[in-house]
Amino acid sequence: MEKQQQSQLQSVYNPKIVEDHWYQFWLENDLFTARENKDKRKNYSIVMPPPNITGSLHIGHALNNTLQDIIIRWKRMQGYNVLWLPGTDHAGIATQNVVEREIAKEGKTRYDLGREEFTKRAWQWREKYGSNILNQLKKMGCSCDWSRLRFTLDEGLSKAVRKVFVTLYQEGLIYRSNYVINWCPRCKTALADIEVEQREENAKLYYVIYPLKESVEETIVVATTRPETMLGDTAIAVNPKDKRYEKYIGKIAILPLVGRELPIVADDYVDPEFGTGAVKITPAHDLNDFELGKRHKLEEINILNDDGTTNQNAGEYINMTALECRKKVLEDLKDKGYLKKVENYKHSIGHCYRCDTVIEPYLSKQWFVKIKDLAKPAIDAVESNETSFIPKRWSKVYFEWMYNIRDWCISRQLWWGHRIPVWYCKDCGEMMVRMEDPSECSKCHSKNIVQDKDVLDTWFSSALWPFSTLGWPEQTPDLEEFYPTSLLVTGFDIIFFWVARMMMMGIKFRGDIPFEKVFINPLIKDIEGKKMSKSKGNVIDPLLMIDQYGADALRMTLAALTIQANYIRLSKDKIETFRNFTNKIWNVSRFSLTHLEEFNPQEVKKENLEFSLFDEWILNQLNQTIKKVSDSLQNFKFSDAAMAIYEFTWNYFCDWYSKELILAKFIS
RNA sequence: GGGCGGGUAGCUCAGUUGGGAGAGCACUGGCUUUACAAGCCAGGGGUCACAGGUUCAAGCCCUGUUCCGCCUACCA
Structure with a gap:
């Protein structure tokens, strides 16, 4: 009170004195907690997109949560029974990277610590820093129900993950298979297709001469962007209708530098117009080649280690990085006269979305979700407007991906995450997929069993967020009251990663959509329309802005800028406009009070x-x-x-x- | 290759049944007006990307052109 009287004398509004006071007041009076809905009011619920525990509040979070808070407070004022459930995501790769960097300072790798010790360190890290971002949301004034705070690795949510995995497996919708997946050699894990960022880059197209076995005089020339993969070639393919190569089909070519015999096969996949119309086939390092290889029963030769260096299958080119290997292979091809020509060539190259390393297509045994059957009802739900996107156009983006969806690789070769609930018997080879950890082989009763080493894609648990956070698989009152949720507010960059998968899993396991509306909030750029990044030095730190101008000024700015566009541009000038606005309110209040002394x-x-x-x-x-x-x-x-x-x-x-x-x- | 979004005041952008061209910032001029100079009053500024079409009437609807941005695709 004394503080308030002091500030009343000042003509400039000081949000610092006010904002913390009121947030404390709201918490002390427990105003954000959803209660038992005795009077049967209409429910309104939002589950917060869980920020990564590695993150600190950036301007995008500030926008996303401000918008949710506006809707939530408005609905509360309208008398709804409101729940806004907050939480955080364990963020598999991101967190593992952070913890690895931390132990690197001690000169250690995760292998030095071992799996158990490493995950212990990760948990310690999350205890220490994992709630930073939540405290920052409090600074923003977010009125979430903190009593229902969730974390994707909580016991209950982990149980939900297992339940989903086991059920999908039993229904044949989860399977394990050898397949060419996207491999990040730095993270040393498989990635899903959407976790690979394609970027067009200037590269070269190399034309390599492959002699025929029957007659050294005759040769066949193939074009490739990745000559180093030739070490894993097991065939050459041409189009069956291509007259030029008719006579070669069924003959044998000799792989230069290696000497391996390669059958020349005919397959419609080959485009006669491109390159020379003849393609080298590397089933272990190219998805199309892999599928072609299956059709023609070709050998699969994996030439890479999990760190992207060449293995013993590369022969004398062993223990090189892909680039070193490419250089050496090209030199040797040139020396021996196998390199016909080199052309400049632009094409897109995949990069890891977490560490930007170039992705290698890599043959390995992974777990997949068979997704088409799950996608169908999720498409129908949006087509029938049970769930609607706002702005409407985003449903097209959703459809586009869902119609062309491919099986989802869900296993990750990490240590931080939900471990795959599958055990193998080392004696009889039996595989057990279980809710509860088994103590012995169900077939031969051997105790010699091991759990699958891999963990699940982080997005697998996020996909369950709208119902796992409400208590599922238990049948809880919260689940009853608040599912389906009313609204999801998120960015368009995670429609595929998250929104689509929540739709599929929600419908599959709850028999109902996870949310009625999806508001796609714009992404924030700097005033010149450039992406904000630390390296460019153009970031606007919401906490700094709150400190300088107050949370209300920031929130008002963000709300005022939120038009239904893809991007909005933010600058300090704009925040100052609304800081002036908060000041205006302050002053007109002072003015009013002088006239209301006896009122x-x-x-x-x-x-x-x-x-x-x-x-x-x-x-x-x-x-x-x-x-x-x-x-x-x-x-x-x-x-x-x-x-x-x-x-x-x-x-x-x-x-x-x-x-x-x-x-x-x-x-x- | 396919798809999507956008080109309105110097800048950032609104403009939802087709009939008034607007906001914030910036700019110009004037204000020690008893809540606020982070303010008050007054003001300048736009061939609504371009070209056609529909209409009594088009920033808005239709067709084409052009320029920017983004997403997606297995052409080696």
């Missing part, structure tokens, strides 16, 4: 009130503003809602109405 609302009798023309006018404006704000929020037009409040407050209330008060005072 006691308790003593006012409604029927005795007399309104002047100006009173009527401002009340009319107020009601129109309330309607405008409600209509705008109903349609997720955050900017319109914010600007309506801005206009009413500044133009109508301050510039007109309060001035009339002064005038009236002068006259009387």
